[in-house]
Amino acid sequence: MTGKLPGYFDENSESLSARIATGLHKLGLAMKQQSWQQANGAGLSATQGQILAALVAHGPLSGTELSTRLGVTLPTISDSVRVLVEKALVTKAPDPRHPRASLLTPTATGAALGARARSWPEFMADAVADLSPEEQRAFFSGIVKMIRMLQEQGLVPVTGMCVTCTHFRPNVRPGASPHHCAFVDAPISSDQLRLDCPEHERAPEPARREVWEQFLRRD
Structure with missing residues (x-):
């Protein structure tokens, strides 16, 4: 190869930061797809899986604490918690710190699903190990x-x-x-x-x- 256009990629490439951002976007899509598939297989939404995983990792939390920790709006948390309570995966009890709030705790079945949800990103850890x-x-x-x-x-x-x-x-x-x-x-x-x-x-x-x-x- 003679390299007739030695400066081609210097002149026709996005900045390195832009290409890194593109790569992170692709990784994010892979994470989202895997989370959706794993959650669907467990009969959950991705948000419901994240809630159970957070409760397993951090103990009982209020809806507001879950919203802050997961970066999800409080109405979305409330809707997901309602479904989890209906499925007997989470219980609600008065929060002694805030009289008008509730503390959310996973049931035994919910805790088992939450532990599984915490392992959903492991496929990415395998890639990083390379x-x-x-x-x-x-x-x-x-x-x-x-x-x-x-x-x-x-x-x-x-x-x-x-x-x-x-x-x-x-x-x-x-x-x-x-x-x-x-x-x-x-x-x-x-x-x-x-x-x-x-x-x-x-x-x-x-x-x-x-x-x-x-x-x-x-x-």
Whole structure:
């Protein structure tokens, strides 16, 4: 091959960021399709499966908490919960924290389905496992930064991530585990950061921004 047009792809390609966005869109379609198929096979909607998975992972929650955690409107949550209660997959009880609210708890059957729903994304983990350790670390670092940016834009719920948690202390020591989790009083590496921690407590906005800036100084 003589390479008569050496600059062709420089002049006729979208930016790398645009191509990454296209790739993420394709991954999102795969996730959506798999979730729909798995939910349908279990006699659930995708939202109902997500609700059961959240209740299994985090314990009893109110409708408002589910709405915040899943990024789904409260009316949609209410409709899905009504169906889950009718199917005897979820029970409702008064919420001692809020007299006018209800706490939702999965039944034994609902918990079993919720545990299955939590495994729906495993096919994607298998694909990620084909990446080299270096590629996985770079990919994970990019995901953390992208989710954090989307959270600050109000497009993703600010829940679950170490980098938005009041217990997170970034870059407080040298070495392979420079961060610290004050909740369990233990060091944590960048590879061990959590995206959906059940003990997450959202830091107030000014502190959240300061923690993020400190995290980026070394990352």
